[in-house]
Amino acid sequence: xxxxxxxxxxxxxxxxxxxxxxxxxxxxxxxxxxxxxxxxxxxxxxxxxxxxxxxxxxxxxxxxxxxxxxxxxxxxxxxxxxxxxxxxxxxxxxxxxxxxxxxxxxxxxxxxxxxxxxxxxxxxxxxxxxxxxxxxxxxxxxxxxxxxxxxxxxxxxxxxxxxxxxxxxxxxxxxxxxxxxxxxxxxxxxxxxxxxxxxxxxxxxxxxxxxxxxxxxxxxxxxxxxxxxxxxxxxxxxxxxxxxxxxxxxxxxxxxxxxxxxxxxxxxxxxxxxxxxxxxxxxxxxxxxxxxxxxxxxxxxxxxxxxxxx
Amino acid sequence: xxxxxxxxxxxxxxxxxxxxxxxxxxxxxxxxxxxxxxxxxxxxxxxxxxxxxxxxxxxxxxxxxxxxxxxxxxxxxxxxxxxxxxxxxxxxxxxxxxxxxxxxxxxxxxxxxxxxxxxxxxxxxxxxxxxxxxxxxxxxxxxxxxxxxxxxxxxxxxxxxxxxxxxxxxxxxxxxxxxxxxxxxxxxxxxxxxxxxxxxxxxxxxxxxxxxxxxxxxxxxxxxxxxxxxxxxxxxxxxxxxxxxxxxxxxxxxxxxxxxxxxxxxxxxxxxxxxxxxxxxxxxxxxxxxxxxxxxxxxxxxxxxxxxxx
Numbered sequence: 298x299x300x301x302x303x304x305x306x307x308x309x310x311x312x313x314x315x316x317x318x319x320x321x322x323x324x325x326x327x328x329x330x331x332x333x334x335x336x337x338x339x340x341x342x343x344x345x346x347x348x349x350x351x352x353x354x355x356x357x358x359x360x361x362x363x364x365x366x367x368x369x370x371x372x373x374x375x376x377x378x379x380x381x382x383x384x385x386x387x388x389x390x391x392x393x394x395x396x397x398x399x400x401x402x403x404x405x406x407x408x409x410x411x412x413x414x415x416x417x418x419x420x421x422x423x424x425x426x427x428x429x430x431x432x433x434x435x436x437x438x439x440x441x442x443x444x445x446x447x448x449x450x451x452x453x454x455x456x457x458x459x460x461x462x463x464x465x466x467x468x469x470x471x472x473x474x475x476x477x478x479x480x481x482x483x484x485x486x487x488x489x490x491x492x493x494x495x496x497x498x499x500x501x502x503x504x505x506x507x508x509x510x511x512x513x514x515x516x517x518x519x520x521x522x523x524x525x526x527x528x529x530x531x532x533x534x535x536x537x538x539x540x541x542x543x544x545x546x547x548x549x550x551x552x553x554x555x556x557x558x559x560x561x562x563x564x565x566x567x568x569x570x571x572x573x574x575x576x577x578x579x580x581x582x583x584x585x586x587x588x589x590x591x592x593x594x595x596x597x598x599x600x601x602x603x604x605x606x607x
Numbered sequence: 608x609x610x611x612x613x614x615x616x617x618x619x620x621x622x623x624x625x626x627x628x629x630x631x632x633x634x635x636x637x638x639x640x641x642x643x644x645x646x647x648x649x650x651x652x653x654x655x656x657x658x659x660x661x662x663x664x665x666x667x668x669x670x671x672x673x674x675x676x677x678x679x680x681x682x683x684x685x686x687x688x689x690x691x692x693x694x695x696x697x698x699x700x701x702x703x704x705x706x707x708x709x710x711x712x713x714x715x716x717x718x719x720x721x722x723x724x725x726x727x728x729x730x731x732x733x734x735x736x737x738x739x740x741x742x743x744x745x746x747x748x749x750x751x752x753x754x755x756x757x758x759x760x761x762x763x764x765x766x767x768x769x770x771x772x773x774x775x776x777x778x779x780x781x782x783x784x785x786x787x788x789x790x791x792x793x794x795x796x797x798x799x800x801x802x803x804x805x806x807x808x809x810x811x812x813x814x815x816x817x818x819x820x821x822x823x824x825x826x827x828x829x830x831x832x833x834x835x836x837x838x839x840x841x842x843x844x845x846x847x848x849x850x851x852x853x854x855x856x857x858x859x860x861x862x863x864x865x866x867x868x869x870x871x872x873x874x875x876x877x878x879x880x881x882x883x884x885x886x887x888x889x890x891x892x893x894x895x896x897x898x899x900x901x902x903x904x905x906x907x908x909x910x911x912x913x914x915x916x917x
Contacts, residue, residue, distance in 0.1 A: 328907045335905030349659070554896045560906040561892060562880075565913065569879040570872075582871060586864045595645030596870040597638045603875065 302333045308432045316428045337431035345439045345455030352461045353487045356523035364533045371403040373429030377441045420563040423454045452480040457539045461485045464493035489520035612643045618742045626738045647741035655749045655765030662771045663797045666833035674843045681713040683739030687751045730873040733764045762790040767849045771795045774803035788818050799830035
């Protein structure tokens with residue numbers, strides 16, 4: 298399987314899909330692919346949507362897609378599934394595929410497993426977004442499940458990060474306070490028709506007021522109901538408002554630079570590591586570990602020995 | 608600040624605390640410290656406790672500590688906080704410190720932020736556990752919050768991983784199915800006095816039955832109530848049973864080997880990266896990124912250039 302750069306640039310579904318597979322499977326063509334995409338980036342806006350399981354991110358996204366489609370925008374979705382390094386598949390896939398936009402020609406949906414390293418995840422999400430970007434897609438959305446490193450990581454790949462919680466998320470909000478405040482550009486309290494929505498709203502607003510007194514961008518706190526289709530237009534508006542804020546303050550360029558650094562460090566770490574781990578070094582590690590436990594040197598000493606041989 | 612290896616081996620609180628600070632802050636002494644600890648490991652048993660926010664992990668742990676203390680065991684806790692890379696502090700710390708065992712001489716508690724890389728997290732949690740282990744502590748517990756990569760990562764550092772859910776976690780269990788099955792050695796349904804506990808119990812049991820037909824170890828599913836102190840003895844028993852299973856099947860050695868590999872790879876990746884990123888290379892990256900965006904080569908090309916210079 299190789300990639301079809303012309304097909305990607307023309308927005309052809311098959312070419313896009315193949316390119317995404319190359320990235321997901323970390324095939325050897327990645328370098329050539331990302332190199333070919335490089336001159337064709339900068340059109341798309343990149344949005345991260347994150348929050349705990351059950352917050353209704355998929356339904357919210359489903360609604361948001363509808364609003365965007367009405368204004369003629371094309372959309373590319375990358376669902377990042379944090380549990381798949383073991384299972385080998387992206388379990389979100391099924392959920393995402395149920396979305397009614399799946400057959401819409403202007404909507405591209407892809408699940409992506411988080412195999413490999415942390416840095417690797419951001420970089421791959423970012424490479425995947427570059428494929429969509431080069432294909433001329435307008436809005437790229439990274440959807441993630443969970444709380445923790447994966448979000449932080451995906452937030453790095455996004456221009457605007459939306460944190461979705463539900464009225465019941467009180468505990469999580471408390472526990473995640475500092476981390477959420479750092480990654481959220483927009484807070485959404487979804488399922489706002491449920492009891493406790495106003496309390497959650499006040500809590501998050503209080504948090505925002507407290508922490509960001511001197512910041513330029515104060516994250517808006519929105520109430521939505523994906524099921525009742527409420528608050529979605531306002532969410533779309535706030536995304537646009539954040540985009541304008543980024544543009545006016547030269548922050549989009551800084552985000553591009555940060556992503557570039559991440560990518561460079563990833564390429565270099567990969568190459569350094571694959572250059573280092575020669576068969577001889579792998580063998581030395583294996584034979585050392587097969588010794589009786591008291592005859593195994595400390596990792597630091599074994600590392601020194603490994604550096605001495607070729 | 609330097610470390611006091613004799614103090615650590617003697618189980619002195621101050622020496623242990625200083626060594627943990629060296630690891631947490633990734634100070635230059637880490638290599639010398641871990642090298643000095645290396646010959647004194649293998650006594651402690653390492654347990655990971657994970658689950659969504661609000662599952663009551665801290666209370667459960669609080670109860671478990673009580674059971675262990677009654678049998679004279681000493682305990683070292685490492686709370687891994689997934690949201691701290693940004694906030695720079697470990698927010699779980701406060702919660703953990705509220706535990707009534709904080710002043711018990713046989714209980715050591717430490718929060719740890721997840722700065723840096725994914726591999727880095729496992730390795731640092733593991734280094735911290737090595738400090739406790741060398742100090743003669745019997746039971747080491749990694750406590751994490753969240754769902755996703757951090758857990759998987761910490762599971763790698765543990766001998767036994769306990770996944771704690773609550774009756775309300777239905778959604779999460781569904782979403783995390785495959786990932787949970789891979790990391791859980793023991794399932795705990797905490798807050799089992801709440802409605803839905805039996806349903807959750809049956810669901811998890813069904814999941815276990817379905818997936819692990821031919822596996823040697825079938826994860827037990829326990830119901831506990833930390834508040835009512837119910838089911839804690841059985842949990843302690845199941846931990847012992849899993850430990851015996853690991854010992855009888857030579858799996859503790861395999862876990863040691865896996866951790867050793869992880870540590871070696873981390874040391875080497877760190878050194879390769881710091882050797883590579885000379886001032887000249889950093890400067891080239893910076894000046895390149897300051898060019899007009901259309902004059903910036905692709906990351907792949909810039910990486911090639913970086914490899915050519917010294």
